[in-house]
Amino acid sequence: MERIRRFIRELSDAAWLEQIELRNWKITKSAYLVPGKYTEEAGYPEGQGLERFPSTQGTTYFFRNELTIPDRWQGGHVGLVFASGGEGLLRIGGKSYQGLDRNHTFVTLPREQGNRPLQLEIELFDPIPEPIDPLNRQAVIQPPISSIQSKLVLVNRPVQSLMYTATVVRDSAVLLPEQDMRRTRLIEALHAAMDEFVALDPDAIQDGGGIAEIERRLAERVKAIGGNAEGLIHMIGQSHIDIAWLWPARETVRKTSRTFATVDALMREYPQYRYAQSQPQLFAYLKDNDPELYERVKGRIKEGRWELVGGMWVEPDLNLPSGESLMRQMLYGQRFYLEEFGQTSDIEWLPDTFGYCASLPQILRHGGIRYFMTTKLGWNDTNVFPYDLFHWVGIDGTPMLSYLNHGVNENTLPKDVHDHWQSYRQKAVHPEQMLLYGHGDGGGGVTREMLEYIGRSGLMIGQPASEYSTAAAFFAGIEAAGPQLPSWHGDLYLELHRGTYTTHGRNKRNNRKAEILYREAEVWNTLGASSLPAERQREVQSTLHDGWKLILLNQFHDIIPGSAITEAYETSEKEYTEIFAKGDSGLRHGLTALAGQIATAGEGKPYIVFNSLGWSRDAVIEVSGHGFGRSVAAYDENGARLALDLLPGTGGNAEAAWVRVPEVPAFGYKTIWLRSEAGSMAAASVGGAADGGADKADILAAVGQILQEKGLAAKERMFTDRWETEHYRLTFNECGEIVSLWDKAADHEIVKPGEAANRFHFFHDRPTLWDAWDIDSRYEQQPAGQTKLLESRLAARGKIKDVLQFRWRIGQSEITQDLILYHHDRRIDFRTKVNWNEAHKLLKVGFPIDVVTDKATYEIPFGALERVTHRNTSWEQAQYEVCGHRFVDVSERGYGVSLLNDCKYGYDVQGSTIRLSLLRAPKWPDVTADLGEHEFTYSLYPHLGDWQTAHTVRAAAELNHIPAALAVEAHPGTLPPAQSLIGFTGEHVVLDTVKPAEDGSGVILRFYESAGGRERVELRWNQLYSKVYVSNALEQELDLLAAEAGPIRLDFAPYEIKTIKVMDPISCN
Structure with a gap:
């Protein structure tokens, strides 16, 4: 074999007929700021040789040259070699021509120039070094540029072609057993070719004729040997481009141009080449920043050679975003594909996402998706996922034809083909698979070598056939063959990267708050702004549309999980500032438009309280800044006096008040009036027992306020180890933890005997491999300390709620918490602030619930999922940390407890003990991850019956959706002081989305059944309409549901999602 290796090396050395070193580059350097903007270019020392190139990482260099092809080379295969190790883009005549990186160092130059000089520009970036992973002592990004090879070459194409052929034959032989006669014959064929090559005249090598004949005879001998394995591999070019990871999103804009230019360049040379690309966001980047290349890409798509896959705007995380966010991913992604390219994708392409929620099959189907592809389940750290081809069945019963591909970013040599085929476990079921070749993560994509090897796939003796193909052809082949495939029910849980439910908690909080804000803004603009000019409505809708795109961008699977670099989160924070500004503006617009139509005339200062949820609810609002004095009362539209607690201020006056507003109508509002009234003293107390009458409370409130003003109320603010309300009796230990929580209504102790609830669990957190991504299974054996109670006091006591405040020290951090007990609501809130200053630590909070169960129910996007809470099997043991959304519940027959939250996602439940993951402190790839101030709320919701019965x-939803309260002036209006604008029957069906249709033709309403049962809903609202259609995530008009105004009736199966489109709604207020 040594002779064969030397032969291939000789062919490689002879691949250039001639070469000319290029030294007359004009070089400048700059710093890239944002797409299209750089710092002013600075000169680079002239005459500086490229063999020693003292680069500075993070710098962008521009190399410019005017190049004339020698006359003697005309008609030949002329190329540019530019090898630097950096990431570059070659422009010719000002147009993006091909990417240059460590995998792409050769460019075939255009032949049509004739004798005209080529205007070359190379924009070269020396990537910023990333911090070394402190746990594994390694860096991912390549070292800085230190030298550059730059030359013009005339390619000896026959020699190069023989080299590729010999490489494929040699590598195929090596893969066969030594005793296999095919191996022997392949080696003999190579030796015969070498003998012929040695006998050639040197001039024959130069003109290439004799070389081509040697290659032809070698190929004939190999094909005569035969003996390919059964099966077919669909070869699909790709480049997995992370929107942000070890680079910020602004760099991805440039990565996209480099990669897409390379695809186009290789398609010029290889007519059979097919390429697949996901993420419409990348195409949008290209459209905005490289329009000429974008038009060329559109041409390739029209040719059918460039395949659009992945209907979502980006490849998002699929554990953390809400159900509506996932719908918007497809709405914006598929609409972009349709508007720009005239087609959508029916293949969801998610190779690198960290697990897939159990409601996803139905959500994807709602977006026009028929097929699902991933590779990530092959990364499991405990169990081997059993199927490569299967029907994935969601919580509602929707099946999705799914394919687990073993690998991405692959090569195309015989060993790659062999290994990939061997990884496929269902050959007997369907003997075809995909191979996704091309460099990825940071882009780059396919190389010409990969394409050369595919062109010689017929010479890969012993391997299955392989051919240029598309993902669409692969999935169509499965459906045509109709194999009997197994089914997988529930979520596709990735047994890895469990820390991504928790890392970068502020970013996750921003996402949750943004999702809620934009829902509120859309609801109130849809219901309240219909009377405004259409142009103004379109402006608001456009603003919210742009904000949504930023939300979707930040749901990318390395941003919201917390696994990107520092700059990515600095950018994300700025984008969330913009997101909230756009959302707040849209919300204000909708609320003020609706408020202007409401009759608010009455005695006192009017406030309108809004409820965007589909059921009437009690709202506790805080009003401030109106000089309440000590004598203020609140009344509703019927003259009923409302519960009110004044919050002590200075000078004997209250500066704010809590007001409980009962029964705010569903998708509606309620007006209240605050007015001064003698004898209405209602300041929140800072002392006193938990019982006693209203008179005593008022007296204590006044005394407490006076004492607080004089700084003498410390004693009044203390409380002992017990507290009691109408609903509960609580007992605390010396650490401020709850050792007893007695539910009076159920006559039930909530805390397991001998244990403590609201206990913080603090662990060392040093994952074996992936710092920001992982929580290792042995973290529980590595406690890092306990909390120390610094202070506990009564912060407030009133008619609406009591507030007990605690302050703890843990490690180098401090926790401040308001424990809020409502007098009208069974929910107990733990409003928490943490000043977090840790490294490689994990903070959880635990609630050992005294119920008997081995199951817990978790909210997931548009539904709920039940998981076992024991660890009987390796599959259950691997799920020691799981993802849920706004609640988890443990219940026995007749009683249970839900743990709610407003921005957390990581849980572990063992038996009936619930723990919520609060914070992590990884140091790679972002050394600043999670440091600083955090705010979040989690809540206990004890209930009679199961979680469905207890709603x-x-x-x-009520914890997460804070009712908006708008202070207005008294004025007449066409709407009454309180009203529901949309009403519908149904106990567990949630109307989650109310938005204008993207095309302006109507209103989109999206529902889901939330409790796993069947239900009939009747919808009524105060709008006239022409027609109602069944629709989907793409807002298409499918089946006609109603042709005239009146109640709309809908039947729901368990966990079913329904979207309807109400055409031409007209307000009939």
């Missing part, structure tokens, strides 16, 4: 979904 835990509603309780979780």
Whole structure:
């Protein structure tokens, strides 16, 4: 074999007929700021040789040259070699021509120039070094540029072609057993070719004729040997481009141009080449920043050679975003594909996402998706996922034809083909698979070598056939063959990267708050702004549309999970500032438009309280800044006096007040009036027992306020180890933890005997491999300390709620918490602030619940999923940390407890003990991850019956959706002081989305059944309409549901999602 290796090396050395070193580059350097903007270019020392190139990482260099092809080379295969190790883009005549990186160092130059000089520009970036992973002592990004090879070459194409052929034959032989006669014959064929090559005259090598004949005879001998394996591999070019990871999104804009230019360049040379690309966001980047290349890409798509895959705007995380966010991923992604390219994708392409929620099959189907592809389940750290081809069945019963491909970013040599085929476990079921070749993560994509090897796939003796193909052809082949495939029910849980449910908690909080804000803005603009000019409505809708795109961008699977670099989160924070500004503006617009139509005339200062949820709810609002004095009362539209607690201020006056507004109508509003009234003293107390009458409370409130003003109320603010309300009796230990929580209504102790609830669990957190991504299974054996109670006091006591405040020290961090007990609501809130200053630590909070169960129910996007809470099997043991959304519940027959939250996602439940993951502190790839201030709320919701009967979904929604309260002036209006604008029957069906249709033709309403049962809903609202259609995530008009105004009736199966499109709604207020 040594002779064969030397032969291939000799062919490689002879691949250039001639070469000319290029030294007359004009070089400048700059710093890239944002797409299209750089710092002013600075000169680079002239005459500086490229063999020693003292680069500075993070710098962008521009190499410019005017190049004339020698006359004697005309008609030959002329190329540019530019090898630097950096990431570059070659422009010719000002147009993007091909990417240059460590995998792409050769460019075939255009032949049509004739004798005209080529205007070359190379924009070269020396990537910024990333911090070394402190746990594994390694860096991912390549070292800085230190030298550059730059030359013009005339290619000896026959010699190069023989080299590729000999490489494929040699590598195929090596893969066969030594005793296999095919191996022997392949080696003999190579030796015969070498003998012929040695006998050639040197001039024959130069003109290439004799070389081509040697290659032809070698190929004939190999094909005569035969003996390919059964099966077919669909070869699909790709480049997995992370929107942000070890680079910020602004660099991805340039990565996209480099990669897409390379695809186009290789398609010029290889007519059979097919390429697949996901993420419409990348095409949008290209459209905005490289329009000429974008038009060429559109041409390739029209040719059918460039395949659009992945209907979502980006490849998002699929554990953390809400159900509506996932719908918007497809709405914006598929609409972009349709508007720009005249087609959508029916293949969801998610090779690198960290697990897939159990409701996803139905959500994807709603977006026009028929097929699902991933590779990530092959990364499991405990169990081998059993199937490569299967039907994935969601919580509602929707099946999705799914394919687990073993690998991405692959090569195309015989060993790659062999190994990939061997990884496929269902050859007997369907003897075809995909191989996704091309460099990825940071882009780059396919190389010409990969394409040369595919062109010689017929010479890969012993391997299955392989051919240029598309993902669409692969999935169509499966459906045509109709194999009997197994089914997988529930979520596709990735047994890895469990820390991504928790890392970068502020970013996750921003996402949750943004999702809620934009829902509110859309609801109130849809219901309240219909009377405004259409142009103004379009402006608001456009603003919210742009904000949504930023939300979707930040749901990319390395941003929201917390696994990107520092700059990515600095950018994300700025984008969330913009997101919230756009959302707040849209919300204000909708609320003020609706408020202007409401009759608010009455005695006192009017406030309008809004409820965007689909059921009436009690709202506790805080009003401030109106000089309440000590004598203020609140009344509703019927003259009923409302519960009110004044919050002590200075000078004997209250500066704010809590007001409880009962029964705010569903998708509606309620007006209240605050007015001064003698004898209405209602300041929140800072002392006193938990019982006693209203008179005593008022007296204590006044005394407490006076004492607080004089700084003498410390004693009044203390409380002992017990507290009691109408609903509960609580007992605390010396650490401020709850050792007893007695539910009076159920006559039930909530805390397991001998244990403590609201206990913080603090662990060392040093994952074996992936710092920001992983929580290792042995973290529980590595406690890092306990909390120390610094202070506990009574912060407030009133008619609406009591507030007990605690302050703890843990490690180098401090926790401040308001424990809030409502007098009208069974929910107990733990409003928490943490000043977090840790490294490689994990903080959880635990609630050992005294119920008997081995199951827990978790909210997931548009539904809920039940998981076991024991560890009987390796599959259950691997799920020691799982993802949920706004609640988890443990219940026995007749009683249970839900743990709610407003921005957390990581849980572990063992038996009936619930723990919520609060914070992590990884140091790679972002050394600043999670440091600093955090705010979040989690809540206990004890209940009679199960979580469905107790409406835990509603309780979780009410925690997350804070009612808006708008102070207005008294004025007449066409709407009454209180009203529901949309009403519908149904106990567990949630109307989650109310938005204008993207095309302006109507209103989109999206529902889901939330509790796993069947239900009939009747919808009524105060709008006239022409027609109602069944629709989907793409807002298409499918089946006609109603042709005239009136109640709309819908039947729901368990966990079913329904979207309807109401055409031409007209307000009939």
